[in-house]
Amino acid sequence: MSSSQKNLVIARSVVDQGLSIAQAAAKFGVSRQWVHQLVQRYRSGGVAAVLPQSKAPKSRPQTTTETVRARVIGLRQTLVANGADAGPETIAWHLAREGFHVPSTSTIQRILRAAGLVVAQPKKRPKSSYIRFQAELPNGCWQADITYWFLVDGTRVEILDFLDDHSRLLLTIQAKALWTSADVVAVMDQLITTYGPPAATLTDNGMVFTARFTSRPGAKNGFEKLLAAHHIQQRNGAPSHPQTQGKIERFHQTLKRWLGARSLPASLEQLQMLLDTFATWYNTERPHRAINRRTPAQAYTALPKATPNTTHDTEYRTRTDRVDNNGKVTLRYASKIRHLGIGSAHRGKQVLMLIHNDHVTISDAATGEILTEYILDATKDYQKPTWRKPLSE
Structure with missing residues (x-):
């Protein structure tokens, strides 16, 4: 989550939920001076005051020659x-x-x-209008997909590519007449040997990547078993929703625009030579807008590499809701709507939720009084509070 959202959570934990400056600093791992600044800015200017301020000059007197x-x-x-x-x-x-x-x-x-x-x-x-996400470190997530291209005689062939989510480094790009699950496993195994195991992978639901939609419920294919052996988290986009794999889908546009500016190859070998040339250009010569105009090779080597044990990105956000007649509010967590039990005594009450990873603190939006706290369980819909304000208070 962006730093502005974290700033808002910190400020509102003091202003709206009654934490002290020292408590908020300890809870969110920042200095007391920073908490004090955020509270002052929030009280004087509201939400807009805690947003990052642009440092761009107001005008540019230079003229274009x-x-x-x-x-x-x-x-x-x-x-x-x-x-x-x-x-x-x-x-x-x-x-x-x-x-x-x-x-x-x-x-x-x-x-x-x-x-x-x-x-x-x-x-x-x-x-x-797009919701952007990016792995915090190189090897935090690898995206993989299979696309296609044509030979000069009209034969359609398949292209497998793996892309590092953080740096956009093209880890490999290879052409075959048809990719099988065993072929993909061999490529992934080689990539792990070369770059180390990633913390996660993200693919579509193609049968070379997952057996989740086959006629054998619970079965695992070779790719899934390889990931499990290395403790790599597997992520799959929702069916018919390619936007989840947006980076590699956008990469395919770049690839096909580059190939389209050249003559169709006469053979798989010629196509592979083109792909090798493209990979060198893409990784080491082409500036990438999403990584501050660095090349993917520069971005990949700039930071330490994530591993399957790397902690996930910290999440900070706020949400307001009204307690329903059953004493519950809703919250989206791990891509699903969860129901949080507050208690029927609070039905109809407007509440404020501060979300910090899987920790949620709910308070009365009018008074700031904390009502309940939760540690979310991604395996359950209904969430019971780990702490509830006694009704006698």
Whole structure:
């Protein structure tokens, strides 16, 4: 969860739930000075006051020269012809590498529009509408999938790829006429030998990755058994919901744009040579917007590697709800709606929930009085409180 959400949880634990500065600092692992600052900002300015403030300058007096304009247009044409990303941010990165003054991405966008090099897409979903997640460390999660390409004679072949979720490093990309479960197991085993076991994997529900939808309930295929042997957590997207594997789906767009700028290969061997060239370019030469314009190779080597025993990312969030007639409120946890029992004595009451990983503290939204505390159990729907305020108080 973002730092702004953590800031809000800390501030509201003091202002709305009555914790002392020292108690909040100890509970959330921050300094008392920081808690004091957050409380002051929250009391004076509300939620907006604890959000990170932009440090960007209010204006840029530099003007865009004709030399820069011409280079923007030239880069766009070259990148498109090579099948590479050619958006304003990518162009800005190349301008900086070449020593040019870099205008804002909105200025680059205007230059491209004026030159007729941008096709309007008014129905395209805005980036702000996507929910973004990313593993905290390299090897925190590997995404894998199989896509396809064609040979010059029209033969359709399959391409298997593994992508590191944190760094976007392309761990491997290989072509075969048809991938079997045994083939995928062999590739995964080799990757574990090369890079070490990841903490988790994320794939779709293809039969090479999971047997969960076969006619044998509870059966495990070779890939699942290999993960279990290394204590690797297996994650699978929901059926017919490819957005869960968004990074590798987006990667396939980059791959096919690059392949589409080149002639179709005559054989699997020629296709593999193309894929090897692509992998080198993608990992070591292409700037990636999602990792601060570093290359995946740079991002992968910048931090220590997660392991199957790595602790998961800390979660902080808040939620308000009204206690129903049965004395319960609801909360989504581990992708499912859970029912938290507060007590029928509080029916109709507006409550505030502060969520910290699997710990939930519920208080009266009007008074800040803490009513119940929970440690959530992902195997159960109904959650009983670990502590409840006595009714006599």
